[in-house]
Amino acid sequence: MVALPTAGAGERVEHADELLARVVAGVPGGGPQRPEPRLVDLVEVRQHQVVLAREVLVEGRPPRTGFDMRIAVLGTGMVGRAIAARAAELGHEVTVGTRDVAATRAGDWADWAASHPRVGLAGHADATRGSELVVNATSGAGSLTALAAAGEENLAGKVLLDIANPLDFGNGFPPTLSVLNDDSLGERIQRAFPRTRVVKALNTLTADLMTHPRQLADGDHSVFVCGDDPDAKKTVAELLADFGHTDVIDLSDITTARGTEMLLPLWLRLYGKLGTGIFNIKVVR
Amino acid sequence: MVALPTAGAGERVEHADELLARVVAGVPGGGPQRPEPRLVDLVEVRQHQVVLAREVLVEGRPPRTGFDMRIAVLGTGMVGRAIAARAAELGHEVTVGTRDVAATRAGDWADWAASHPRVGLAGHADATRGSELVVNATSGAGSLTALAAAGEENLAGKVLLDIANPLDFGNGFPPTLSVLNDDSLGERIQRAFPRTRVVKALNTLTADLMTHPRQLADGDHSVFVCGDDPDAKKTVAELLADFGHTDVIDLSDITTARGTEMLLPLWLRLYGKLGTGIFNIKVVR
Numbered sequence: 001m002v003a004l005p006t007a008g009a010g011e012r013v014e015h016a017d018e019l020l021a022r023v024v025a026g027v028p029g030g031g032p033q034r035p036e037p038r039l040v041d042l043v044e045v046r047q048h049q050v051v052l053a054r055e056v057l058v059e060g061r062p063p064r065t066g067f068d069m070r071i072a073v074l075g076t077g078m079v080g081r082a083i084a085a086r087a088a089e090l091g092h093e094v095t096v097g098t099r100d101v102a103a104t105r106a107g108d109w110a111d112w113a114a115s116h117p118r119v120g121l122a123g124h125a126d127a128t129r130g131s132e133l134v135v136n137a138t139s140g141a142g143s144l145t146a147l148a149a150a151g152e153e154n155l156a157g158k159v160l161l162d163i164a165n166p167l168d169f170g171n172g173f174p175p176t177l178s179v180l181n182d183d184s185l186g187e188r189i190q191r192a193f194p195r196t197r198v199v200k201a202l203n204t205l206t207a208d209l210m211t212h213p214r215q216l217a218d219g220d221h222s223v224f225v226c227g228d229d230p231d232a233k234k235t236v237a238e239l240l241a242d243f244g245h246t247d248v249i250d251l252s253d254i255t256t257a258r259g260t261e262m263l264l265p266l267w268l269r270l271y272g273k274l275g276t277g278i279f280n281i282k283v284v285r
Numbered sequence: 286m287v288a289l290p291t292a293g294a295g296e297r298v299e300h301a302d303e304l305l306a307r308v309v310a311g312v313p314g315g316g317p318q319r320p321e322p323r324l325v326d327l328v329e330v331r332q333h334q335v336v337l338a339r340e341v342l343v344e345g346r347p348p349r350t351g352f353d354m355r356i357a358v359l360g361t362g363m364v365g366r367a368i369a370a371r372a373a374e375l376g377h378e379v380t381v382g383t384r385d386v387a388a389t390r391a392g393d394w395a396d397w398a399a400s401h402p403r404v405g406l407a408g409h410a411d412a413t414r415g416s417e418l419v420v421n422a423t424s425g426a427g428s429l430t431a432l433a434a435a436g437e438e439n440l441a442g443k444v445l446l447d448i449a450n451p452l453d454f455g456n457g458f459p460p461t462l463s464v465l466n467d468d469s470l471g472e473r474i475q476r477a478f479p480r481t482r483v484v485k486a487l488n489t490l491t492a493d494l495m496t497h498p499r500q501l502a503d504g505d506h507s508v509f510v511c512g513d514d515p516d517a518k519k520t521v522a523e524l525l526a527d528f529g530h531t532d533v534i535d536l537s538d539i540t541t542a543r544g545t546e547m548l549l550p551l552w553l554r555l556y557g558k559l560g561t562g563i564f565n566i567k568v569v570r
């Protein structure tokens with residue numbers, strides 16, 4: 001795949017034609033000072049142009065960098081489907097992981113899968129094995145079990161984007177947290193899988209805003225990354241930027257996940273107050 | 286005191302002269318259709334003009350409505366001093382409450398008091414007895430003791446603005462919370478003083494921003510009120526608006542204080558990250 005140009009920080013490309021011109025200028029062999037572009041490059045460029053132009057025109061976001069990954073999304077619920085759909089839309093190769101493939105297929109998966117033909121389905125281990133980045137989109141109560149099923153060896157060395165919140169619904173609504181204060185689910189996962197590079201992120205907002213942040217205030221709100229591995233945080237931050245996030249704050253090591261997980265009680269009360277999950281916090285500074 | 290005019294919502298008065306004209310026009314006997322203003326009115330107006338003009342020019346805020354209260358501020362630390370100074374500046378009659386008046390006077394109080402001559406100092410009970418509104422600006426660990434010293438009878442029926450956070454520094458920095466998840470300090474105080482109308486507020490930002498929010502993004506950020514008594518929340522929300530807050534969110538009953546107190550771990554990490562306390566969250570919706 002050719003390397004694709006990006007718009008500058010804060011810059012918007014308003015027209016698909018302008019974008020195509022930039023794309024052609026940016027590819028090997030493209031641009032006025034360069035030899036005639038080879039046909040194979042232009043075919044690839046034109047395929048990308050459709051996706052990129054749609055992103056720029058519909059989303060108002062700069063085109064992504066063309067760095068595609070094989071992503072395993074563990075969890076078939078609302079969060080898992082939202083992440084899988086968005087990542088596939090952006091050109092990543094996505095496989096959703098589930099505890100029981102047959103049971104998932106027997107549920108409402110078929111309808112969803114029909115409209116997302118590029119997203120695969122596999123058991124947790126199979127989905128994780130071939131992936132470069134793993135997303136934990138399971139419920140907090142089931143996360144450690146799901147990750148154990150994915151396999152310590154399959155997770156070793158990989159970036160794990162952990163979105164889960166340790167919500168405990170045992171005493172009704174609003175739920176409390178099952179781990180907090182001097183520990184967090186993110187830390188528990190990092191301790192259980194020390195060879196995996198855990199990054200806590202996106203657990204502070206509703207699924208539709210995780211993946212389409214520009215629908216609210218043109219993306220003028222904040223998300224966080226927490227983790228011990230700077231490169232892993234950079235990879236996740238780039239994915240978040242591709243989703244449309246404009247303010248990704250690196251809070252520091254994985255213990256900072258306590259802060260983002262403990263935001264949930266406030267989030268839940270705001271959800272009750274506002275009557276919608278389409279809100280987020282912005283760190284004004 | 287004469288009733289003072291206010292600027293309309295969102296309106297800014299740019300010049301002291303314009304403000305003085307409005308003040309004179311608004312007082313009994315002022316304005317073109319009215320008889321010559323009496324001298325005593327004008328003297329009062331001119332005294333107010335200095336304060337109001339400073340607020341309008343320096344703070345960019347509309348002048349307050351002239352509803353003054355006797356306020357007891359329990360706690361002589363940074364938060365207590367900030368609230369006391371600001372409330373006095375706004376024309377409220379303020380007495381700071383302390384556990385030991387002699388010990389407070391023997392400390393660095395004298396310097397502060399010299400530059401805040403309108404703020405009184407008394408024991409917790411004496412300060413609270415004559416007040417209409419009480420502010421808990423003590424440390425979270427000492428709040429219940431300080432309020433017990435203020436006296437259940439003295440607190441009965443009154444609005445208590447509770448700013449304290451239940452921070453536990455027993456394990457170093459960052460502190461953990463000593464009460465959370467299925468309880469909060471705000472709730473403990475409400476249970477201990479059932480005749481007092483507790484409103485949790487302002488515990489989510491640094492003292493200087495509590496009292497001068499317009500210094501950051503012209504006040505475009507959020508604060509919360511949590512409490513069981515709607516009138517008490519209204520009183521506190523009005524005081525917060527007088528401080529300059531533009532987005533005061535009523536989260537609901539006192540149990541919602543769990544959410545704002547549990548924001549502290551994220552606040553503390555952001556403080557470490559940003560290297561300043563002059564930041565706040567905005568609820569973007």
